[in-house]
Amino acid sequence: xxxxxxxxxxxxxxxxxxxxxxxxxxxxxxxxxxxxxxxxxxxxxxxxxxxxxxxxxxxxxxxxxxxxxxxxxxxxxxxxxxxxxxxxxxxxxxxxxxxxxxxxxxxxxxxxxxxxxxxxxxxxxxxxxxxxxxxxxxxxxx
Amino acid sequence: xxxxxxxxxxxxxxxxxxxxxxxxxxxxxxxxxxxxxxxxxxxxxxxxxxxxxxxxxxxxxxxxxxxxxxxxxxxxxxxxxxxxxxxxxxxxxxxxxxxxxxxxxxxxxxxxxxxxxxxxxxxxxxxxxxxxxxxxxxxxxx
Numbered sequence: 001x002x003x004x005x006x007x008x009x010x011x012x013x014x015x016x017x018x019x020x021x022x023x024x025x026x027x028x029x030x031x032x033x034x035x036x037x038x039x040x041x042x043x044x045x046x047x048x049x050x051x052x053x054x055x056x057x058x059x060x061x062x063x064x065x066x067x068x069x070x071x072x073x074x075x076x077x078x079x080x081x082x083x084x085x086x087x088x089x090x091x092x093x094x095x096x097x098x099x100x101x102x103x104x105x106x107x108x109x110x111x112x113x114x115x116x117x118x119x120x121x122x123x124x125x126x127x128x129x130x131x132x133x134x135x136x137x138x139x140x141x142x
Numbered sequence: 143x144x145x146x147x148x149x150x151x152x153x154x155x156x157x158x159x160x161x162x163x164x165x166x167x168x169x170x171x172x173x174x175x176x177x178x179x180x181x182x183x184x185x186x187x188x189x190x191x192x193x194x195x196x197x198x199x200x201x202x203x204x205x206x207x208x209x210x211x212x213x214x215x216x217x218x219x220x221x222x223x224x225x226x227x228x229x230x231x232x233x234x235x236x237x238x239x240x241x242x243x244x245x246x247x248x249x250x251x252x253x254x255x256x257x258x259x260x261x262x263x264x265x266x267x268x269x270x271x272x273x274x275x276x277x278x279x280x281x282x283x284x
Binding site: 001024044045046047053055058062065066076078079080081082084085087095096103104105106108109 | 162173186187189195197200203204207208212218219220221222223224225226229238246247248250251
């Protein structure tokens with residue numbers, strides 16, 4: 001992805017390319033946290049994408065949610081499209097627990113990111129990639 | 143709406159009913175802020191709704207974004223489905239400005255809600271209702 005914002009590139013790790021978006025893992029061991037970055041140059045707001053791309057992003061959010069649930073029980077999913085710091089369109093999907101580091105507040109801006117140790121990072125990326133390969137977006141998705 | 147969570151009822155004001163969701167205005171004069179509450183008993187996660195309801199909610203988010211833009215220039219829309227405090231499914235759409243009370247952080251959990259004065263509240267609700275009546279969801283929405 002040629003035009004990925006350098007702050008997104010620095011804080012998150014490439015997982016795989018979905019039909020519309022790059023799936024990235026936020027490098028923060030405090031929360032299982034995916035970010036979807038549509039490969040649409042100049043996109044800023046979800047609702048300004050063409051309708052079919054909006055719905056494809058929604059389908060990818062379904063897939064991201066299933067991936068996070070595949071890692072373990074999730075008390076609550078948090079979905080957010082903010083873009084106050086990085087305007088390039090990206091949508092967060094975060095698996096929240098009642099005892100996590102920011103509960104019940106939002107993860108954005110909460111405390112200090114805690115990068116994964118290398119072994120955990122590689123295991124998680126591998127697990128996410130396997131799950132993504134096994135998953136398919138339904139033809140009439142989501 | 144019979145089963146509206148009492149905390150949502152206390153913090154926000156009824157605007158109108160969309161095809162799926164109740165549109166509510168968060169009673170916080172710091173931010174133009176709508177909340178969509180699908181009239182689906184027991185719903186918690188967006189991605190657990192049936193696909194057609196998910197897409198209808200997305201169409202309503204488009205409409206909510208247009209309503210907020212109709213009130214004035216918006217630097218960035220923030221869309222969030224969190225539910226950490228109130229589990230009943232509800233999706234936030236917030237018009238953000240670079241000089242608003244929480245910028246660049248998220249609005250959730252930021253500072254103290256500042257209720258509208260009565261005259262401003264009624265004018266805003268009236269303006270939102272007129273805009274909603276004039277708007278229609280496209281048949282193949284969004």
